[in-house]
Amino acid sequence: MKAKIHVTFKEGVLDPQGKAVRNALGSLGFEGVDSVRQGKFIELDLQETNAEKARGSVEEMCEQLLANTVIENYAIEIIE
Amino acid sequence: MKAAVIVFPGSNCDRDVQVSIEQSTGKPCAMIWHKETELPDLDLIVIPGGFSYGDYLRSGAIAAHSPIMREVKARADSGVAVLGICNGFHVLTETQLLPGILMRNAGLKFICRDVDLRVETTNSMFTQSYAKDQVICIPIAHNDGNYMTDADTLKMLEDEDRIAFRYCDAAGGIGEAGNPNGSMANIAGILNRRRNILGMMPHPERLADQLLGGIDGRPMFDGLVEALAA
Numbered sequence: 001m002k003a004k005i006h007v008t009f010k011e012g013v014l015d016p017q018g019k020a021v022r023n024a025l026g027s028l029g030f031e032g033v034d035s036v037r038q039g040k041f042i043e044l045d046l047q048e049t050n051a052e053k054a055r056g057s058v059e060e061m062c063e064q065l066l067a068n069t070v071i072e073n074y075a076i077e078i079i080e
Numbered sequence: 081m082k083a084a085v086i087v088f089p090g091s092n093c094d095r096d097v098q099v100s101i102e103q104s105t106g107k108p109c110a111m112i113w114h115k116e117t118e119l120p121d122l123d124l125i126v127i128p129g130g131f132s133y134g135d136y137l138r139s140g141a142i143a144a145h146s147p148i149m150r151e152v153k154a155r156a157d158s159g160v161a162v163l164g165i166c167n168g169f170h171v172l173t174e175t176q177l178l179p180g181i182l183m184r185n186a187g188l189k190f191i192c193r194d195v196d197l198r199v200e201t202t203n204s205m206f207t208q209s210y211a212k213d214q215v216i217c218i219p220i221a222h223n224d225g226n227y228m229t230d231a232d233t234l235k236m237l238e239d240e241d242r243i244a245f246r247y248c249d250a251a252g253g254i255g256e257a258g259n260p261n262g263s264m265a266n267i268a269g270i271l272n273r274r275r276n277i278l279g280m281m282p283h284p285e286r287l288a289d290q291l292l293g294g295i296d297g298r299p300m301f302d303g304l305v306e307a308l309a310a
Contacts, residue, residue, distance in 0.1 A: 013228075016188050040137075065145060068138055068174070070181045071228070 001046045003058045004077040007067045008039035042066055051078050081308040083124040084110040086152065088143045093129035093165065093283060100285040101126070104301035114146040123308040124161045125152055127168030129221070129283055139182065139224050140170030149175055161205060161308060162277045166222055169269070169279035178272055178279045179237075180229030185222070186262025192221040194294075195260055197268050197282060198248040201241045204271055206278040209303030215252045216296035218282040220260060225281040227263040227270075237270055244269040244278055 009015050015037050022036040044061075048054040055078050062074040083101050087094045094111060101109040101124075112119065119125070132143035143149070149171070156162045156177055164172040172178040185191060194217050199210040210216065229237070237243050245268040249258035259266045261281075269280030284297030 014183075014186075016184060016186060020188060065141060066137070068141070068181060070173075071183070 001048055001051065001054050002079040003044040003046060003054060004079065005042040005044070005058065005062060005066060006039055006075045007042065007062070007072050008075075009037060010071055010073050013071045039072075051080055054078050081105050081107075081123045081305045082110075082121060083126065083304075084112050084119065084122050085126045085128055086112050086114060086148055087128070088114045088130070088132035088146060090132045090134055091128050091130035091167070093167075093285065096283075096285045097126050097128045097165065100288040100297065100301050103288065104298070104305050112148060114143065114148045117147045117151060119148070119151045119155060122155065122160055124163065124304055125155060127152070127162070127164040127171050128285075129166030129168060132167050132171065135167075135224075138170075138174070140167055140172075140174045143167075143171050144174035153177065156272075156277055159274065159276050161304065163206065163304075164277070164279040165283055165285065166220075166225075166281055169281055170224070172277065172279040177277055178270060179233045180227055180270070182224050182281065183226040183228050184224050185226050185260070190221075190223040191225070191260050192219070193260075194219045194287070195268075195282065196248050196250055196252075196258060197245040198252050198254065200243045200246055201271075203241060204244060204275045204278065205304055205307035206271075206300055207244055207303070208307060209299035213252060215248060215250070217287065217294055218284055218296055219286045220282045221286075222261070222281055225261040225263065225268075227265075227267040227281075229264065234265060237267075238265075240273060242271040242273070242275075243267055244271050245280060245282070 018036040067074040199214045246266040284300045287294040288297035
């Protein structure tokens, strides 16, 4: 079973790296990019075969390590 | 004062801290590898600067879950003094021994230079040897020193006199000019409620010897020896 996790900054958290990427896109000639916010993608390969148990487990992994919930959100996709 | 420095893979300021502590105590300072699960009897535990685990995932995030940190947390909860410097400050926020988070420097550059700090409180064993509002010069060397927390926590830190140091200009003025990394309220170091844990981004151990160009870091270690004399 695979878990795909997106970790992103919460709304309102400054993302200067995202801004730098947006400026670089502008320098390359790409117009119309209003904003860029960047995050992390983490993929897990799990032995668990029960999707609900897997999701619960992955949520705890996010809360304890994979995301810092002070400034980050996480979104989990479980793929059977 | 019985002191120890925790060493993670990627820590690189551990030996500088050991030198500074031994200079002030005159006794050996233990170095403890992160995989240890027990600690000897200690008065001071230092979590040093560096790039623990290569800053993988987030600075200090993986080190925060090292076997030794369970014991460090227990000691901290029992009142033992814990000093987290730079990456050590990251580890302290990741273990939630201190509130808030250190984010990427606002200017997106790694900054390595001496900065001026204003001592905000002398009500702690770490800062008792300084004078209130004293301006000291201490080096910083970091990419992620931009302290942030929510408004309620910031107010709590201010109300409880838990901001230890703020970045300032040479005259002690607190403003944008003296803030190297965009840190909220120019915060450079904070204390926990019990005042036995200090996390700070600047490196006092790097300016505790005249040979290095300054000794503004020395009073911190001398003060700790005095406060923690058995």
